[in-house]
Amino acid sequence: MKSIRYSQTGPSSVLSLAERPLPEPDAGEVRLRVVVSGVNPTDWKSRSGATGTLAFEEATPNQDGAGVVDAVGPGVPDLAVGDRVWTCMAAQGRPTGTAQEFTVLPADRVTRLPDGVSFDVGAALGVPAVTAHRALTVAEDGPRRLAPGALTGRTVLVSGGAGAVGHAAIQLARWAGATVVTTVSGPEKGRLATAAGAHHVVNYREGDPAAEIREIAPDGVDLVVEVALAQNLALDQAVIRPRASIASYANDGGDGVNVDIRPHMVLNTRLQFILMYTMGAEALAAAAEDVTAAARDGALGVGEEHGLPLTRFPLERTADAHDAVEGGVVGKVLIDVADA
Structure with missing residues (x-):
């Protein structure tokens, strides 16, 4: 699979595109085929070292994204292969963010995306909406x-x-x-x-x-x-x-x-x-439920007509996406990882 990786903190030039083995989910985890990855200020700050040192030998950036469950590990009763989902905090305490074609996540960081809600909306929820x-x-x-x-x-x-x-x-x-x-x-x-x-x-x-x-x-x-x-x-x-x-x-x-x-x-x-x-599991779970309900009601639209212009980059230009957010681009920066 294609994956954006970095092994040291610094400017966006530390990011590179690499081929990596397809990861397998363990107990309590799911594998997500990422369609759209969302970029937030926290992503470039983590990559740059502004919020601390790199905790892993190698990491993939980006906390938010949306896609389709591709595999389910043991002990995950509420998600199934084929479910459309959005994720938040994908890279928190883990080396596996959403700037890659597949990522493995704890099931509690994945929420079903309601029918009719686009992957663009799903990838734009995460950090901002929570x-x-x-x-x-x-x-x-x-x-x-x-x-x-x-x-x-x-x-x-x-x-x-x-x-x-x-x-x-x-x-x-x-x-x-x-x-x-x-x-x-x-x-x-x-x-x-x-x-x-x-x-x-x-x-x-x-x-x-x-x-x-x-x-x-x-x-x-x-x-x-x-x-x-x-x-x-x-x-x-x-x-x-x-x-x-x-x-x-x-x-x-x-x-x-x-x-x-x-x-x-x-x-x-x-x-x-x-x-x-650090706001706690109860608040995170409540936010995931309520934000999903608002999305289901059509209240969380994205795009110029909804007040959130979208700026898009392909996966191989993740560094440019980070630079755009760091530079203060108005709206939401999304990375197109795969076709829906």
Whole structure:
């Protein structure tokens, strides 16, 4: 099989295309014939060494993907050969990501893809949608699960609505019934956020964004999905209601932040940090179920018309795909591994 491999961390040039033996699943595992692999910032950061050293002699990148179950190991009762599936965290703690024609995964990292949901959608779920789900379910007064109506009557502020996690948060919050406000840096990203389903779009570089958000939500927003806490905490503080939650999932805009303790104490603010890899099995399983349900309902579309432009590369150009994500391309980068 064709596989993208690297044996040392560094720039995308450490990636190379190789022929490798077809892997066999052990107990509790399945083998996935990968159709589309999804690329996220975590993938290039792991490959570059930004998040630590390489734990294996050789590894295949990319956490997310979608394809067809090709073989099933002993002790896997709920998946069968031929099942269409999506996967998340394929390379977490393992050397076998989705940038290859076949990959072996623990069965609990594989979820059935509903009929009618494309492999493109499946490969774009993973890290962004699971992270967004967690961000939307940490509020003290909010739901622990998402479904239609779960966020009815609540206002959600999504910071950076044109990003992959922001896009998923808009779609999931809208599906769950929230009023969705998002901040963006300009008109083009605003157009994408609107296409994703945001009810209100605020350009944070113009005018008084806090006043604009307060006009939309006079009593304050219930929940903030935050990509740049160091940059945006003052704005968040100005627009949240008492007992609101700020769910921070990235360090865009800086690694440190000063918190005004007294104002947040008065508001009973909950500041929740999120990293998918340590959020626990229960939260991961809940996210997989709810995200799949949203996809089944058609709520998680991808492509320009849904606010998430797709940039595609063939498997042999995985290095270019990583460079595109590292370079800040807007939308989702996908790698076409095989025909459906």
